[in-house]
Amino acid sequence: MDTPAAPVTVTVTGAAGQIGYALLFRIASGAMLGPEVPVRLRLLEVPAAARAAEGTVLELMDCAFPLVAGLDVFDDPAKAFDGANVGLLVGARPRGPGMERADLLAANGGIFSVQGRAINDGAAGDFKAVVVGNPANTNALIAASHAPDVPASRFTAMTRLDHDRAVAQLAAKTGAPVSAIRKVAIWGNHSASQYPDITHATVDGGPATDLVDQSWIAGEFIPRVAKRGAEIISVRGGSSAASAANAAIAHMRLWVHGTRAGDWTSMAVPSDGSYGVPEGLVSSFPVTTAAGDYNIVQGLDISVFARGRIDASVAELASERDAVKGLGLV
Ligand SMILES: NC(=O)C1=CN([C@@H]2O[C@H](COP(=O)(O)OP(=O)(O)OC[C@H]3O[C@@H](n4cnc5c(N)ncnc54)[C@H](O)[C@@H]3O)[C@@H](O)[C@H]2O)C=CC1
Numbered sequence: 001m002d003t004p005a006a007p008v009t010v011t012v013t014g015a016a017g018q019i020g021y022a023l024l025f026r027i028a029s030g031a032m033l034g035p036e037v038p039v040r041l042r043l044l045e046v047p048a049a050a051r052a053a054e055g056t057v058l059e060l061m062d063c064a065f066p067l068v069a070g071l072d073v074f075d076d077p078a079k080a081f082d083g084a085n086v087g088l089l090v091g092a093r094p095r096g097p098g099m100e101r102a103d104l105l106a107a108n109g110g111i112f113s114v115q116g117r118a119i120n121d122g123a124a125g126d127f128k129a130v131v132v133g134n135p136a137n138t139n140a141l142i143a144a145s146h147a148p149d150v151p152a153s154r155f156t157a158m159t160r161l162d163h164d165r166a167v168a169q170l171a172a173k174t175g176a177p178v179s180a181i182r183k184v185a186i187w188g189n190h191s192a193s194q195y196p197d198i199t200h201a202t203v204d205g206g207p208a209t210d211l212v213d214q215s216w217i218a219g220e221f222i223p224r225v226a227k228r229g230a231e232i233i234s235v236r237g238g239s240s241a242a243s244a245a246n247a248a249i250a251h252m253r254l255w256v257h258g259t260r261a262g263d264w265t266s267m268a269v270p271s272d273g274s275y276g277v278p279e280g281l282v283s284s285f286p287v288t289t290a291a292g293d294y295n296i297v298q299g300l301d302i303s304v305f306a307r308g309r310i311d312a313s314v315a316e317l318a319s320e321r322d323a324v325k326g327l328g329l330v
């Protein structure tokens with residue numbers, strides 16, 4: 001008889017928020033780590049929302065998920081991250097009326113520096129984090145810089161939602177099923193400056209660029225994907241929630257279980273200098289994953305057009321880093 005897998009401790013921050021509500025039930029069902037892997041769920045919230053998170057725990061209990069090996073709510077990051085193997089850092093301060101970008105960076109800096117320290121002091125040796133809360137790339141940078149004992153490479157930010165949006169737009173345009181599409185890439189920041197790239201993408205094994213023209217790519221595809229968050233807010237009346245949760249699950253599932261042969265995913269990871277992105281900036285790249293590790297895909301041709309788009313988004317990341325440096329947060 002196979003030995004049952006040991007439970008994995010998963011900490012979700014912002015657990016009472018809309019993404020948290022869409023995320024927790026799927027993690028509990030096995031969608032993220034697999035149908036054989038028990039999970040201990042640790043929900044972190046601010047004190048004012050801890051009771052709402054307790055309500056979600058009551059519902060999680062009522063699902064009687066066989067894989068759930070523990071359910072706890074915390075308002076103290078040190079307790080929430082104690083022993084954590086996986087962190088989904090969703091909770092963040094949204095931009096309020098009259099708030100400047102610097103105010104937003106400062107407010108989130110307060111959150112992610114404290115959580116980084118808690119991870120440093122208490123998380124398990126194999127800890128991996130995906131930051132979802134915006135500005136996600138820079139929040140990941142802040143968390144990593146407060147966790148000197150944890151390899152910075154374990155702090156990633158989510159661009160899988162942008163990746164999935166790009167796949168869906170390409171499928172809709174070409175009439176191909178999403179399952180026929182490979183090697184779409186997102187570069188740079190999770191913001192409107194990102195570069196959704198189909199230069200290397202294939203549809204049914206052939207080049208995607210044979211099926212669409214450059215004017216559609218530059219004039220419709222890139223702005224549609226890059227501004228999809230704003231489109232959802234305007235049509236739905238609230239920001240992406242279930243699609244963001246789905247992407248967070250995919251990000252972590254792929255990191256843990258690996259990308260399929262002949263494909264890659266997009267993840268914002270601390271740059272090692274690849275493609276001229278300054279070392280340390282948490283920037284999105286195409287990556288392959290296997291056995292809990294990831295590697296930035298090397299050797300891709302970068303056109304003049306792509307270079308300009310990547311450089312512009314990376315410049316925005318550098319300015320965010322400089323702003324948080326100015327605030328003493330990294
Ligand atoms: N990277 C991406 O692709 C996407 C990122 N987002 C971002 O995800 C974040 C969460 O979105 P929603 O769930 O819709 O927001 P929400 O406002 O519904 O929930 C956020 C939750 O975080 C909690 N929170 C705030 N500070 C916290 C702290 N210090 N510790 C623990 N919890 C804390 C709040 O109490 C709230 O319950 C936002 O920053 C949003 O902009 C949203 C969609 C896509």
Ligand SMILES: O=C([O-])CC(=O)C(=O)O
Binds near residue numbers: 134161230232
């Ligand atoms: O745009 C927003 O505020 C939410 C977000 O990050 C997205 O949907 O990509």
